[in-house]
Amino acid sequence: MSIQKLGVIGVGQMGSGIVQVAAQAGLTVLASDKDGSRNEKAKAKIEKGLSRLVEKGKLSDEDLKATLGRITWTTSLQDFADQDLVIEAITENPQAKEELFKQLDEICSEKTVLATNTSSISVTRLAAVTRRPNKFIGLHFFNPVPVMKLLEVIKALSTDEATYAVAKEIGEKLNKQIVTAQDSAAFIVNRTLIPFLNEAAFVLYEGVGTAEDIDQAIKLGLNHPMGPLELSDFVGLDVVLAVLDVLYREFGDVKYRACPLLRKYVEAGWLGRKTGRGFYNYA
Numbered sequence: 001m002s003i004q005k006l007g008v009i010g011v012g013q014m015g016s017g018i019v020q021v022a023a024q025a026g027l028t029v030l031a032s033d034k035d036g037s038r039n040e041k042a043k044a045k046i047e048k049g050l051s052r053l054v055e056k057g058k059l060s061d062e063d064l065k066a067t068l069g070r071i072t073w074t075t076s077l078q079d080f081a082d083q084d085l086v087i088e089a090i091t092e093n094p095q096a097k098e099e100l101f102k103q104l105d106e107i108c109s110e111k112t113v114l115a116t117n118t119s120s121i122s123v124t125r126l127a128a129v130t131r132r133p134n135k136f137i138g139l140h141f142f143n144p145v146p147v148m149k150l151l152e153v154i155k156a157l158s159t160d161e162a163t164y165a166v167a168k169e170i171g172e173k174l175n176k177q178i179v180t181a182q183d184s185a186a187f188i189v190n191r192t193l194i195p196f197l198n199e200a201a202f203v204l205y206e207g208v209g210t211a212e213d214i215d216q217a218i219k220l221g222l223n224h225p226m227g228p229l230e231l232s233d234f235v236g237l238d239v240v241l242a243v244l245d246v247l248y249r250e251f252g253d254v255k256y257r258a259c260p261l262l263r264k265y266v267e268a269g270w271l272g273r274k275t276g277r278g279f280y281n282y283a
């Protein structure tokens, strides 16, 4: 299959990044959020990102216009009937994702491959709500999508080889390096990353170091681009907590118990950069 038409549903931080790189790669992209104002926000963000590339001399004005011209914005799922591949990047909520995939399964033509950008939910479970579980796969991108080289591909139990080939094709088209993971909770990267971020929250909670010292220590001591608390704020504390809760439920292992401080921050609505406050204050 040659993917020409890509649909992206949910255009928050991850979805808008996927839309941008796909349009830059020459694909025709249909982007949708059920909330139209999020479409407007994503559009502005992509225009800003591409304009920065023009300023740096990495993209011409014509290419910027052509890239934006390849993106169509909609709020209607009905428009997705004729896509080759549809990537879901909505909120990390299993019920919401299941509901969306049931609807997409009704709307999309037989050829359409469905994919989820979930960072922790069972891909097999999502595939099973559709009548095309063989044409279903996990495509996990990383934030910021235009910068991060990795695409983690997750095969559901039911994914067939033709669908896996589509995942490899989209990875190549978007200039990402592929790593394939089995469908086990949080896959490879988040299974490793999220307990590390949680441990940093515990280190803060127990007063072992200040937030600044924890981040500085990890950046200088391990050569990480961001410290773990800064990275948690970047990813979203709600996302970090949601992944921890999935790991805890799935494996029943106490090592995945979320730090109470993290849970409290989420209860307070301190979700990190996106709300202006998390471990740090961005106001």
Ligand code: CAA
Pocket (backbone or CB within 6 Å): 049, 052, 119, 141, 142, 143, 144, 145, 146, 147, 148, 190, 225, 226, 231, 235, 239
């Ligand atoms: N969109 C597009 N480009 C961006 C960008 C964005 N949001 N943010 C930064 N960039 C680009 C810059 O334009 C710059 O490009 P050039 O080198 O061509 O000039 C380059 O990235 C470096 O940016 P900066 O100099 O502004 O800043 P930096 O050197 O501090 O890098 C960073 C910023 C790339 C975000 C870096 O701090 C980093 O790699 N942080 C770690 C990110 C990470 O771990 N992401 C994974 C999170 S986990 C996840 O996503 C999975 C999940 O399910 C939770």
